[in-house]
Amino acid sequence: MVRKAARSQASLRAANKALVLQTVQRWGGLTQVELAAATGLSPASVSTIVRDLFAAGVVETATTTRNGRRAQLVTVSRRLGLAVGIQFGQRHVHVQLSDFALHPIAEHVLPLPHDHQVDTGLDRATLLMADLLERVGASFEDVAGVGVAVPAPVEAGTSTLSIEGVMPGWAGVDIAQTLSKRIGRPVYVDNDANLGALAESVLGAGRDLRDVVYLRASYGTAVGVALAGAIHRGYAGIAGEIGHVLVDPQGRMCRCGNRGCLDTVVGGAALVESVRPVLGPLTLRDVVQRANEGDPACTRVVADAGAQIGGVLAVVSLVVNPQVVLVGGELAETGEVFLGPLRERIGRRVPANNVAPLQVLPAELGPRAEVMGAMLLALQATDVSVPAVLDLPVEVS
Ligand SMILES: [Zn+2]
Numbered sequence: 572m573v574r575k576a577a578r579s580q581a582s583l584r585a586a587n588k589a590l591v592l593q594t595v596q597r598w599g600g601l602t603q604v605e606l607a608a609a610t611g612l613s614p615a616s617v618s619t620i621v622r623d624l625f626a627a628g629v630v631e632t633a634t635t636t637r638n639g640r641r642a643q644l645v646t647v648s649r650r651l652g653l654a655v656g657i658q659f660g661q662r663h664v665h666v667q668l669s670d671f672a673l674h675p676i677a678e679h680v681l682p683l684p685h686d687h688q689v690d691t692g693l694d695r696a697t698l699l700m701a702d703l704l705e706r707v708g709a710s711f712e713d714v715a716g717v718g719v720a721v722p723a724p725v726e727a728g729t730s731t732l733s734i735e736g737v738m739p740g741w742a743g744v745d746i747a748q749t750l751s752k753r754i755g756r757p758v759y760v761d762n763d764a765n766l767g768a769l770a771e772s773v774l775g776a777g778r779d780l781r782d783v784v785y786l787r788a789s790y791g792t793a794v795g796v797a798l799a800g801a802i803h804r805g806y807a808g809i810a811g812e813i814g815h816v817l818v819d820p821q822g823r824m825c826r827c828g829n830r831g832c833l834d835t836v837v838g839g840a841a842l843v844e845s846v847r848p849v850l851g852p853l854t855l856r857d858v859v860q861r862a863n864e865g866d867p868a869c870t871r872v873v874a875d876a877g878a879q880i881g882g883v884l885a886v887v888s889l890v891v892n893p894q895v896v897l898v899g900g901e902l903a904e905t906g907e908v909f910l911g912p913l914r915e916r917i918g919r920r921v922p923a924n925n926v927a928p929l930q931v932l933p934a935e936l937g938p939r940a941e942v943m944g945a946m947l948l949a950l951q952a953t954d955v956s957v958p959a960v961l962d963l964p965v966e967v968s
Contacts, residue, residue: 768795
């Protein structure tokens with residue numbers, strides 16, 4: 572009995588430590604008084620927890636002033652090392668370094684060839700990481716973990732793509748193992764929409780909400796589903812791949828092998844193709860930019876895509892019942908051009924409920940959502956932000 576009681580007390584203490592650490596990570600630096608207010612813990616508990624975290628090397632403290640009084644400022648320790656987030660897109664790779672409080676330290680984006688191969692992608696990412704680390708006077712040894720976002724569904728157990736046709740050059744390769752061998756550090760891989768959802772639900776527009784659907788509308792279309800802070804990936808990592816929902820039975824063939832998928836109508840290639848007879852060859856970035864400048868053809872295809880995706884999101888919303896749909900990806904950069912028709916279509920197809928009307932809002936982290944999510948994945952996986960690492964010796968009285 573004594574042991575059991577001691578254990579549950581210890582797990583409560585570990586949970587409170589994790590809460591304090593996550594709060595420091597979210598806000599950067601906080602005084603102990605601010606930490607007590609933000610966590611709802613008593614000032615005495617916060618003081619004990621901060622002392623334990625400091626002894627474990629997880630946080631650092633410094634004297635500061637708040638409202639003219641001396642106060643202890645608590646920040647995440649730099650000794651924990653660096654986190655790296657990598658996002659592979661259809662045409663680029665984005666690498667960001669941060670400390671364990673997720674303060675960005677350095678970042679860079681490199682273009683990738685169309686239909687890039689896994690070797691090319693991982694080579695460029697490795698060079699970019701080495702370059703950024705050198706720039707800040709660090710090396711791979713200082714990296715605690717690397718998170719990788721890819722624009723395709725990933726089977727978590729093997730870290731391979733679970734629908735191969737969408738990224739043929741990466742098929743059948745254990746991405747985490749291959750990259751980890753090159754750099755000698757632990758690597759964790761997930762789908763980009765899942766990682767965008769993770770970042771937005773922890774650090775972005777969904778941070779105070781429980782159930783969040785994050786739409787990533789880019790070259791491909793997918794959602795990430797964050798329920799009570801955890802990503803719902805499904806058995807093979809395919810949950811949220813709405814780009815392959817059938818919307819046009821007579822439509823074009825999709826890379827996944829089916830006909831008339833949402834991506835064949837609203838994906839980057841389809842939007843570029845739609846405006847080509849009027850405007851000539853453009854990239855998706857051009858279409859987004861011209862829609863923002865009021866070009867009628869680009870505005871029209873982006874708005875139509877918003878409505879079409881909204882129809883599919885209405886079904887997702889009925890299945891998942893989120894509090895909010897957060898809208899990210901390149902198309903979201905057109906603001907209400909895309910968001911307006913999307914919101915209107917969802918509104919018409921999801922019955923109003925009298926508990927909490929579904930909100931449709933822009934995501935907050937912009938083009939960094941996926942790399943931030945990749946870093947969070949690495950932090951969670953390397954156990955720095957979870958109670959396990961903070962399990963200090965249990966005192967059994
Ligand atoms: Zn498809």
